[in-house]
Amino acid sequence: MEDTGLYLDRMRAAAPLVHNITNFVAMNIMANVLLAAGASPAMVHAREEVAEFASLAQTLSVNIGTLDPAWAEAMELAAQVMNKAGRPWVLDPVGVGATRFRQEVCARLVDLRPTVIRGNASEVLALAGIAATGRGADSADPVEAAEAAARDLARRSGAVVAVSGPVDYVTDGEEGFRIANGHPLMPSVTALGCSLNGVIAAFLVGQPTLEATVAALAYYGLAGERAAAGAAGPGGFQSGFLDALHALRPEELTAGARISRA
Amino acid sequence: MEDTGLYLDRMRAAAPLVHNITNFVAMNIMANVLLAAGASPAMVHAREEVAEFASLAQTLSVNIGTLDPAWAEAMELAAQVMNKAGRPWVLDPVGVGATRFRQEVCARLVDLRPTVIRGNASEVLALAGIAATGRGADSADPVEAAEAAARDLARRSGAVVAVSGPVDYVTDGEEGFRIANGHPLMPSVTALGCSLNGVIAAFLVGQPTLEATVAALAYYGLAGERAAAGAAGPGGFQSGFLDALHALRPEELTAGARISRA
Amino acid sequence: MEDTGLYLDRMRAAAPLVHNITNFVAMNIMANVLLAAGASPAMVHAREEVAEFASLAQTLSVNIGTLDPAWAEAMELAAQVMNKAGRPWVLDPVGVGATRFRQEVCARLVDLRPTVIRGNASEVLALAGIAATGRGADSADPVEAAEAAARDLARRSGAVVAVSGPVDYVTDGEEGFRIANGHPLMPSVTALGCSLNGVIAAFLVGQPTLEATVAALAYYGLAGERAAAGAAGPGGFQSGFLDALHALRPEELTAGARISRA
Numbered sequence: 001m002e003d004t005g006l007y008l009d010r011m012r013a014a015a016p017l018v019h020n021i022t023n024f025v026a027m028n029i030m031a032n033v034l035l036a037a038g039a040s041p042a043m044v045h046a047r048e049e050v051a052e053f054a055s056l057a058q059t060l061s062v063n064i065g066t067l068d069p070a071w072a073e074a075m076e077l078a079a080q081v082m083n084k085a086g087r088p089w090v091l092d093p094v095g096v097g098a099t100r101f102r103q104e105v106c107a108r109l110v111d112l113r114p115t116v117i118r119g120n121a122s123e124v125l126a127l128a129g130i131a132a133t134g135r136g137a138d139s140a141d142p143v144e145a146a147e148a149a150a151r152d153l154a155r156r157s158g159a160v161v162a163v164s165g166p167v168d169y170v171t172d173g174e175e176g177f178r179i180a181n182g183h184p185l186m187p188s189v190t191a192l193g194c195s196l197n198g199v200i201a202a203f204l205v206g207q208p209t210l211e212a213t214v215a216a217l218a219y220y221g222l223a224g225e226r227a228a229a230g231a232a233g234p235g236g237f238q239s240g241f242l243d244a245l246h247a248l249r250p251e252e253l254t255a256g257a258r259i260s261r262a
Numbered sequence: 263m264e265d266t267g268l269y270l271d272r273m274r275a276a277a278p279l280v281h282n283i284t285n286f287v288a289m290n291i292m293a294n295v296l297l298a299a300g301a302s303p304a305m306v307h308a309r310e311e312v313a314e315f316a317s318l319a320q321t322l323s324v325n326i327g328t329l330d331p332a333w334a335e336a337m338e339l340a341a342q343v344m345n346k347a348g349r350p351w352v353l354d355p356v357g358v359g360a361t362r363f364r365q366e367v368c369a370r371l372v373d374l375r376p377t378v379i380r381g382n383a384s385e386v387l388a389l390a391g392i393a394a395t396g397r398g399a400d401s402a403d404p405v406e407a408a409e410a411a412a413r414d415l416a417r418r419s420g421a422v423v424a425v426s427g428p429v430d431y432v433t434d435g436e437e438g439f440r441i442a443n444g445h446p447l448m449p450s451v452t453a454l455g456c457s458l459n460g461v462i463a464a465f466l467v468g469q470p471t472l473e474a475t476v477a478a479l480a481y482y483g484l485a486g487e488r489a490a491a492g493a494a495g496p497g498g499f500q501s502g503f504l505d506a507l508h509a510l511r512p513e514e515l516t517a518g519a520r521i522s523r524a
Numbered sequence: 525m526e527d528t529g530l531y532l533d534r535m536r537a538a539a540p541l542v543h544n545i546t547n548f549v550a551m552n553i554m555a556n557v558l559l560a561a562g563a564s565p566a567m568v569h570a571r572e573e574v575a576e577f578a579s580l581a582q583t584l585s586v587n588i589g590t591l592d593p594a595w596a597e598a599m600e601l602a603a604q605v606m607n608k609a610g611r612p613w614v615l616d617p618v619g620v621g622a623t624r625f626r627q628e629v630c631a632r633l634v635d636l637r638p639t640v641i642r643g644n645a646s647e648v649l650a651l652a653g654i655a656a657t658g659r660g661a662d663s664a665d666p667v668e669a670a671e672a673a674a675r676d677l678a679r680r681s682g683a684v685v686a687v688s689g690p691v692d693y694v695t696d697g698e699e700g701f702r703i704a705n706g707h708p709l710m711p712s713v714t715a716l717g718c719s720l721n722g723v724i725a726a727f728l729v730g731q732p733t734l735e736a737t738v739a740a741l742a743y744y745g746l747a748g749e750r751a752a753a754g755a756a757g758p759g760g761f762q763s764g765f766l767d768a769l770h771a772l773r774p775e776e777l778t779a780g781a782r783i784s785r786a
Binding site: 024027028031032035036041042043044045046047048049052053056070238239240241242243244246247 | 547548549550551552553589590591592593619622623624625626711712713714715755756757758759760762763
Binding site for chain 1: 286297298303305306308309310311314501502503504505506508509
């Protein structure tokens with residue numbers, strides 16, 4: 001993989017308009033994360049305008065957190081626009097293992113060929129059809145347990161699949177990478193995983209999918225490491241994390257990224 | 263009442279999955295408060311999945327802040343699941359005195375026997391059927407004015423009733439407690455009251471209702487005192503409050519709780 | 525214009541109940557901004573109660589950010605109540621140029637005679653019927669380009685029109701003011717523009733529209749300058765901004781406001 005910082009540099013130069021159809025918990029922090037990273041977020045979901053708005057966006061992020069049928073329809077409409085335009089979209093299958101409704105909606109969304117699917121180990125296992133033990137948005141499975149499922153899901157769906165955890169795993173079904181950046185305080189702030197999907201969507205614009213996803217995860221994790229250094233707890237960490245996303249320079253990402261082939 | 267810190271210790275050991283059906287203003291801070299305290303929050307409301315998800319949760323928190331009929335139905339469905347399973351649920355009757363719609367929804371919810379009802383003095387007075395002067399989410403009545411109404415509401419509903427204010431009051435209709443922890447900056451951050459109901463819901467899992475509620479209020483107020491010590495205003499306070507919820511140890515709660523029988 | 529700080533002083537003395545019908549991204553920060561400034565925010569939108577609640581509020585703020593038809597109907601119902609009662613209301617036409625749905629909803633809302641319309645240059649241009657290049661919530665047009673459109677929109681609608689940017693412009697169609705307060709970090713925090721509309725709504729209660737709007741913009745921008753002085757990035761800035769809104773005294777506003785006739 002080439003210089004990791006270049007992916008950040010090009011994302012900021014593009015400053016893409018990221019269309020997010022996401023959950024109520026994540027809306028605000030996700031917009032702030034995208035602004036701090038250097039992208040331009042927008043949240044639009046009504047059936048009356050979601051396709052028209054998607055046609056203006058360079059990239060799309062879909063998150064099923066606080067799902068209902070009208071929002072699921074909006075997700076499908078927007079994903080179809082991105083597919084037709086040849087533009088990327090990212091799926092975050094929050095809590096997919098928890099209810100039948102989530103499984104059905106996710107099955108329809110995976111059929112719409114997301115460019116990237118990112119979840120925790122339990123979500124990736126559930127999505128790959130393997131019984132998982134996750135509950136809500138928290139993972140009860142280690143990343144390693146989901147690696148084979150991730151490769152299988154990537155091959156079947158055509159998506160790059162990313163599994164978040166202490167060490168992240170990313171695969172296109174053939175190649176794989178592990179990203180060791182990150183900090184234990186990150187899961188103690190809500191919706192940082194959701195927000196990461198917006199950042200991945202931003203990195204995908206005009207960049208190769210597998211490498212851009214890996215670079216986005218390294219950038220996000222490294223910002224978490226920086227923020228943790230000065231934080232007394234999850235409140236200070238959230239504030240410092242936005243500052244770190246904003247301040248981190250491409251050459252610092254190149255130097256600090258801990259990426260290895262898996 | 264036994265050692266207050268033990269209630270915090272047992273809540274953290276249980277790390278319960280708290281199902282929240284709450285308002286749009288509170289969603290994010292409520293999830294962050296629960297994560298900082300040591301519980302596992304989830305927000306799910308669609309009719310298609312709310313009962314199924316409730317059956318996975320150890321406890322439920324219901325808040326009528328940004329109410330509409332579909333959300334009210336979700337609240338009823340989830341409360342019925344908790345009742346059937348013998349699991350606790352907490353009601354936050356935000357602004358119940360303001361509109362007929364809120365009064366009707368709250369009447370139906372109180373009929374579903376919440377384990378705990380927590381509100382400000384105006385809300386408790388309104389819920390007890392006494393004309394109150396509250397407007398929106400802010401209370402115009404002092405806590406003392408609501409103590410008799412709280413006891414009456416507790417006897418009629420079977421719930422433990424908590425009245426938030428400078429000194430909180432908690433009663434099961436027979437016994438009563440006052441909790442003097444807290445800080446004047448707390449009402450200057452939105453949705454800290456809403457978020458407290460999630461914390462109460464977490465404390466209720468496997469613990470006696472009256473004492474667990476009192477302990478949750480003391481924990482929350484003590485974290486507020488700590489956060490205020492280092493805060494220049496409501497912005498810094500919010501951040502420091504999450505840090506304090508996270509850092510506070512059971513023995514510190516035991517030492518700092520200011521609980522008296524009323 | 526008289527002493528700018530007096531407008532802040534009178535707003536805090538009134539501590540008005542501000543009814544907000546706003547987007548999901550802005551809900552939390554908007555409530556926190558209003559609390560920090562000294563007003564009392566409430567968010568209510570259901571058809572079953574929105575008119576009844578509006579009748580309790582001194583002022584209304586409407587924001588079309590995450591629009592759908594039910595929310596648009598709520599906005600119209602509440603605006604009608606304010607008109608009938610002779611009370612002020614403020615319109616934030618977020619991303620009005622992006623979709624036909626937004627244009628149609630905004631046309632209906634402008635017909636309901638908002639007291640103040642505030643947007644960025646792209647939004648004001650779009651609302652005035654001039655082709656604009658804005659996308660989502662970010663402006664691609666400079667404020668100066670929108671000044672003629674703002675005057676035209678003010679004359680046609682009867683509203684005071686405010687254009688946000690590095691230097692704000694406010695006009696009633698005849699007189700105009702420029703407000704040079706503010707800081708480049710402000711657009712890097714999401715929904716600070718949305719939240720400003722709530723503050724304008726609060727300032728309008730019992731005060732002359734044009735001058736109250738100008739004073740609200742100066743107050744907001746000056747708080748941004750203060751917060752930026754101590755901020756390492758957008759995370760720290762957001763927290764410090766709430767602290768500054770809370771701490772800023774009327775005499776400091778009088779001294780720090782940079783208002784000129786345009």
